[in-house]
Amino acid sequence: MTNGAKHWDTAYERKAIALLTLGFGLVGLDRWIIAPLAPAMLADLRLTPADINSLVAALGITWGLAALFMGGLSDRLGRKKVLIPALVIFSLLSGFSGAAASMTMLLLARSCMGISEGAFCPTSFAATAEASKPSRRGLNLGLQQSAFPLLGLGLGPILATQLLQFMSWRYVFAIVAIPGLVLALLLAMVIREPVTIDAPGAAKAPRAPLSEIFRHRNVPLGMIGLLCAMCGIFVLSANTPIYLTQFLGLGMTQMGFVTSAIGLGGFVGQWSLSGLSDLLGRRVIAIASFALGALCLWLFIQAGPGNLPLLFALLFMAAAFSFGLLGLITGPIAAEAAPIGLISTVAGIIIGTGEIFGGGVAPFIAGGIAGRYGIQYTLYMALGGLLLGVIVSLFYRETAPGKATAVSDLDRLEKDLGGGVAG
Secondary structure, eight states: OOTTOSSOOHHHHHHHHHHHHHHHHHHHHHHHTHHHHHHHHHHHHTOOHHHHHHHHHHHHHHHHHHHHHHHHHHHHHOSHHHHHHHHHHHHHHHHHHTTOOSHHHHHHHHHHHHHHHHHHHHHHHHHHHHHSOGGGHHHHHHHHHHHHHIIIIIIHHHHHHHHTTTSOHHHHHHHHHHHHHHHHHHHHHHOOOBTTTTOTTGGGSOOOOGGGGGGSTHHHHHHHHHHHHHHHHHHHHHHHHHIIIIISOOOHHHHHHHHHHHHHHHHHHHHHHHHHHHHHOHHHHHHHHHHHHHHHHHHHHHOOTTOHHHHHHHHHHHHHHHHHHHHHIIIIIHHHHOOTTOHHHHHHHHHHHIIIIIIIIHHHHHHHHHHHHOGGGHHHHHHHHHHHHHHHHTTOOOOSBTTBOOOOSHHHHHHHHTTOBOO
């Protein structure tokens, strides 16, 4: 749709959202396939659980740094000039991970993957927002984000453990890299650039000064809250496969079944919690989600290996609340705390901080805990992150429309993006 047009280009919206959703799902798959492959990699490369956590941490840190800057780059150069190279690069690097002969080579590949995936993340969110009719923007962004846990942590462990019955872990990395290369071609053919790229007067749109970013207390609280949520979910995701096989003694197929609960639960949580917060409020949902996520994780830690459905159910619920918090904090909480014209900037700051510390530093610390005390104690670190999130959430200012008098920037964003995309 262009400015002044009556009808939204729904056909383009459907194609773009489908491809961008699949793209973010492949980001999750390429990022997290290493976790279910870890038990097979440990002996082959003489790695330790601490090494696996270091690989997860390195990717998280470079992802966060890239996310802080690359969204702004795509605003100036265009979406496709960032999306396509990023997708091709992280797919190739995922395949290269299977050829790595040492921890050093793996660390280099996964760190560079973080840069390319961090570039893809905010740019793909912006492209989804621009392709979406304003009344469907929240739904489409929720759909796109939910593909990350579904493919990366839900279907990924099942796919990996099934393929490991027939081939080496090295070939599994190569196989999961192929869809990204095909998708890059399709995105290059379909995605349109926003009308603001090279548009006369685009820079004259009303915009608050950068000094206004931290005036709303939900911005710094959002940074801390996302760190807590990511500490919970990423430490859990990185260590659960090894915990289940080495500590509880489950077989590889059993481990794949139980670990898939993280992705499936995350898929459900990211779809539902942000929508539920429209009705009940952001603050109450954040508090309840951190508390219930911590409770389910504690019960999971207490459960033994004899009841796989129980392990699956508890892990499913812990992941649903934790991943739902990721969508809630980076979505409506960030948007409603942003000054005029700075929603992407605020979201990038919150996402980048959460990734660097929650997705990067936290797994690195967890690796040290695993090496010194045992893999089972890493789950208590994840639990601590969720419990700290309960305290942080108590101080959020309520911003949900109908639940507070605070004026959101969302209506202004709809006007900015209501013109759709240029053909």
